[in-house]
Every structure is written in structure tokens, then in C-alpha cells.
Amino acid sequence: MPPLLAHPSPPPRDPELATPLPETPAHKRRRVDLVLRRVRVRDDEPLVDVAITDGRIAAIGAELGLHAPEEIDGDGHVLVPGLVESHLHLDKALLADYTPNASGTLSEAISATARHKATVTAADLRARAETALTMALRHGTTAIRAETEFDPFIGLTGIAELLALKRRYAHLVTLQVVAFPQEGVFQHPGTEQLFREAMRRGADVVGGVPYNDIAPHRHIDLCFEIAREFDRPISLHQDFSDGAEGMTMEYVARKTIAAGWQGRVAVGHATALGALPPSRLKPLLALLREADITVVTLPLTDLYLGGRRDTHKVRRALAPVAALLKAGVNVAVSSNNLRNAFTPFGTGDLLSVAALLIAAAHLGGGDLLPRVLDLATTNAARALGLGPEYGLAVGRRADLVVLDTRRVHDAVIDLPERLWVLKDGRVTVRNTRKTEFRATPAAA
Ligand SMILES: [Zn+2]
Incomplete structure (x- = not known):
């Protein structure tokens, strides 16, 4: 680590801004x-x-x-x-031409991408990931948490390629590689072994997707087990649905506290929170705050895939960002996907995603608008555990x-x-x- 100048740390007045050094x-x-x-x-x-x-x-x-x-x-x-992408899929970026999603639903996005996965080569994955990475860098992103798929179909090709990108681009971006079992763990035998192998090879973060597995609670338990084995943070795709049925958020929060993993768990999407009436939402927000879980809202994908079965008065299907912020929960915003079956558009410009969120989540008020930048910077950095480095x-x-x-x-x-x-x-x-x-x- 390079030597720091021997000057006192920032003052308590504003932790993000230092007092000017005395000009001795x-x-x-x-x-x-x-x-x-x-x-x-x-x-x-x-x-x-x-x-x-x-x-x-x-x-x-x-x-x-x-x-x-x-x-x-x-x-x-x-x-x-620097802007911080706290949840971005570089490995399946720029696939829109190969994975059409006629219904526009989450389930078709997952199945279309899974079908295409069998044809993906390391060179193809590398080229697309690198192009997507460059799109983000050009827009001022200096740190990325990259959700990277592994499973018996693609094996560890994506993990290996992303770890190689991390090394090659270390002077351009802080890249964290998430080992993400998109197809579930227990419904595809062999995935659990690959999970641990991905961590052994150097993945930085334990990923998970409880809603896309046959046993959501076991899925969560396994994520925490592996996180403890390798002493790594957790990034879950969590409660991504229009309604509040089948949510496992409370289970994740209680597990986080029990495991002592406060401040090391992030949940992406969390759109089902938006379906809860205030009386049910309030105690859950208090629990999320106690567990120090970061909610990463992903408005490009959430707005695009959400509410697809609504014939009229189409729901926004978005995490309740204003309520989360007011409850003191750490909230970040990220791009999630770039031009694929989940999100067939996007430029890699995180500020444009934050700007979209102002309208989508009603953040235009004088108390909330000034905080939107934090969602793409300070709050996201906290989700990545960048702490006093950032x-x-x-x-x-x-x-x-x-x-x-x-x-x-x-x-x-x-x-x-x-x-x-x-x-x-x-x-x-x-x-x-x-x-x-x-x-x-x-x-x-
Ligand atoms: Zn995602």
C-alpha cells in the first residue's frame, strides 16, 4: 500500500469531504x-x-x-x-441479437439466455464483456461488481474470463467477480461443487438467486455457508416479482444477523418489497436496516420486465426506494444488464440510470433529489465494501x-x-x- 500523507483523517462534520490541509x-x-x-x-x-x-x-x-x-x-x-456499478452482468451483456424475448417476461429472459449459453465460447464471452466494460469506463465508472454465471452448462468459463479481465483492467477499474448460480443450485446437480471451485479460483463474492431454485431457503443457507467458508460478502438476486408472494427477504435478513454478516450482504431487484402495504413494509425495512443489507435497485431491468401480466394500470415493479432511504437502509442503483433478453437497451452510463430512477421512484423532492448521486457513488461503494478507500x-x-x-x-x-x-x-x-x-x- 502506498504511504499516506501524515495528515489527520477527515473531520466529523462531513465524512466525505476533508478539511483543507494547512498550507505550511x-x-x-x-x-x-x-x-x-x-x-x-x-x-x-x-x-x-x-x-x-x-x-x-x-x-x-x-x-x-x-x-x-x-x-x-x-x-x-x-x-x-468514481461511479460504482454494484450489480452488472458483463458476461451476458450485448446478447440481444441472439436471445429474443418475445413476451418480455423474466422467465423467458432466463430461458432464452440459458438456451444460448450452450453456444457461448470463451472468446465470445471475453469480447462482449470487454466491450460492455469499456462502455461503463467511458462513463466514469471506476468500480464494478460483476455478477458472473457458472453452472454445469457453461462451467467456469465466465468466472475464468472475468477473473482475467479483472487482472488486465486493474489499473482502470476495481472489479469484483461474483460467482452467480443463475440457473439455481439444487435443480442442477453438480452446481454446488462448481460453486466452491469458483470461490477457490478467486471469485470475490458469493452470488445467489433463491427465487430460481427448487428450495429457496436451502439456497440461501448454502450461500451463507460458502460465504463463511471463504470469508466473502454475499450478493443475491432477491424477490424479483411484481407481487409479494413467496418472498424470502425476511429470512435473508435474519440469517445475516445470525451469521454476523451485517454490512456484507446486498440484494438486487427486491421489487416485491414494492408490493407490500405500509403496515407490512415498515417492520421489514427496520429489519433490513438492522441487518445493514444494501438494496440495489435495478430500474432498467425492473421497469422493463415488471408488470408484464398487468393488462392496465401497469405496475412499476420497483423496490420502494424512497421508503427504504427514509428508513435508513443503504440503497444503491446499478445498470444490471446491457442489451440482452433482460434489458434490450442501455449505454453503460450509470448516471442515466440514476436519472431514470428519479421519475420511476419519485425522488424529485428537495429532500431526496440531492441524495440520488449517492446511490451511484457512496452508497454503492459501501455495498462493495470499499469503505475508507473510497x-x-x-x-x-x-x-x-x-x-x-x-x-x-x-x-x-x-x-x-x-x-x-x-x-x-x-x-x-x-x-x-x-x-x-x-x-x-x-x-x-
Ligand atoms: Zn442481476
Whole structure:
């Protein structure tokens, strides 16, 4: 680990933003690798400079006076920590041409993809995953939790390819590989052995999908068993349905507490929560908070596949994001799928997914709108367990994005271009897209 500058940690006032370093002469003499000049990190404070050394934020403050071999003029643009995709299927991205889903339902998406799986080669999987990864990186994503399928049909091909991508792209993105048994475990003998082999080979996270197995509770039990064996966090596809029948969320929450896995369990979709009346939802939200479970809402897929049997007044089929936030549950938003049978569209732009969520989950109010950016950054980083490595504070990894907007408040709703993307303090993306008006209005 590179040495941190010997300066106190961020103050209690705002854990995401450090107090500027005192500009002592000694400090000014310190060499830094890169300085981002004049960026906006809070709307109610002056512009700041951000100095970076050894891949980490060395100082944040107004007119730091430090000089570096590389300097970027932020010109008043907003600086945010790198975007975090907390639930993304790179291995089955870009399959839409091969896996049509005529009904638009979840069940047909799963069966169409399963049929195609037999024809997938390692080279094909690698090429699609790499293209999808590049789509995310281009939009300022610096960390991804990649749900990666294994089963007796595809074996460990996806796991091996994603682990190889993780190594090749380590200087561009923090990639966590989830061992995800999409076809269930107990309905396909041999899957359990592959599960443990995937973990032995280096998968970072235990995946699961209780609703797509013959024994949902046993499925959950096994996920916790393997998580304990390998000391890994858990990411479940959980309660993905329009109605509240057959939910296992309460079981997962109680299991999390019993196992002492608080803060290490994330559940994707959780759309069935949205079907619960307030009287049943309230105690479950309190339990989710106690278990410190992250709910990852996946609006592209959830809105696309949800409510398909509703002939009128079609349900949104979405996790109740506002209620979750108000109950103090950690909520993240992620893309889930890119152009396949589950979601036949998507650009890899996580900010656009967050923007969609504002309308879909009614997050436009003054109390909630400013928190939407957190769902794609800080909250998602917490889901990945990035902890004190992540954020705009001294000592944190310099995974940063300069946005083409000048108010933090507008970071999502402007859908700004990502002007600069930095990973571990090195520029990975520079975007110079420019719009010119070639016509002028008529005289008044
Ligand atoms: Zn998923």
C-alpha cells in the first residue's frame, strides 16, 4: 500500500469531504503527482484544488499552491468520486441479437439466455464483456461488481474470463467477480461443487438467486455457508416479482444477523418489497436496516420486465426506494444488464440510470433529489465494501470524475459529459466532445 500523507483523517462534520490541509511551508514543498485545479465539490463552498500522490488524494483545499508534473484545470466543473456499478452482468451483456424475448417476461429472459449459453465460447464471452466494460469506463465508472454465471452448462468459463479481465483492467477499474448460480443450485446437480471451485479460483463474492431454485431457503443457507467458508460478502438476486408472494427477504435478513454478516450482504431487484402495504413494509425495512443489507435497485431491468401480466394500470415493479432511504437502509442503483433478453437497451452510463430512477421512484423532492448521486457513488461503494478507500477525502484512492456541470446539485439531472476520469490518480478517460451552434436566432 502506498504511504499516506501524515495528515489527520477527515473531520466529523462531513465524512466525505476533508478539511483543507494547512498550507505550511513543509506541505508546499511536498511533491505531488497531479493537481486538479479549481473543481467544485460542494455547492456552498468555494472551488478547491485536489492534489494527488501515489494514487491517493494528498490534499484538498482552496488554491493549494502545490505544483505537479501534471495539472488539470477543472475550470469550476464538479468533481465526484468514481461511479460504482454494484450489480452488472458483463458476461451476458450485448446478447440481444441472439436471445429474443418475445413476451418480455423474466422467465423467458432466463430461458432464452440459458438456451444460448450452450453456444457461448470463451472468446465470445471475453469480447462482449470487454466491450460492455469499456462502455461503463467511458462513463466514469471506476468500480464494478460483476455478477458472473457458472453452472454445469457453461462451467467456469465466465468466472475464468472475468477473473482475467479483472487482472488486465486493474489499473482502470476495481472489479469484483461474483460467482452467480443463475440457473439455481439444487435443480442442477453438480452446481454446488462448481460453486466452491469458483470461490477457490478467486471469485470475490458469493452470488445467489433463491427465487430460481427448487428450495429457496436451502439456497440461501448454502450461500451463507460458502460465504463463511471463504470469508466473502454475499450478493443475491432477491424477490424479483411484481407481487409479494413467496418472498424470502425476511429470512435473508435474519440469517445475516445470525451469521454476523451485517454490512456484507446486498440484494438486487427486491421489487416485491414494492408490493407490500405500509403496515407490512415498515417492520421489514427496520429489519433490513438492522441487518445493514444494501438494496440495489435495478430500474432498467425492473421497469422493463415488471408488470408484464398487468393488462392496465401497469405496475412499476420497483423496490420502494424512497421508503427504504427514509428508513435508513443503504440503497444503491446499478445498470444490471446491457442489451440482452433482460434489458434490450442501455449505454453503460450509470448516471442515466440514476436519472431514470428519479421519475420511476419519485425522488424529485428537495429532500431526496440531492441524495440520488449517492446511490451511484457512496452508497454503492459501501455495498462493495470499499469503505475508507473510497470518497473525496484525504488519504482515499483518487478514483475521481470531473463532470461537465458546475453545480453538484445538477450532477445527475444534467447528464453531464464525463470530462476527466481518474483511477488511482491516473487519467484513464478524457472527453472533449463539444457542441457548436452553427445557426443563430433571428433578431428580436
Ligand atoms: Zn442481476
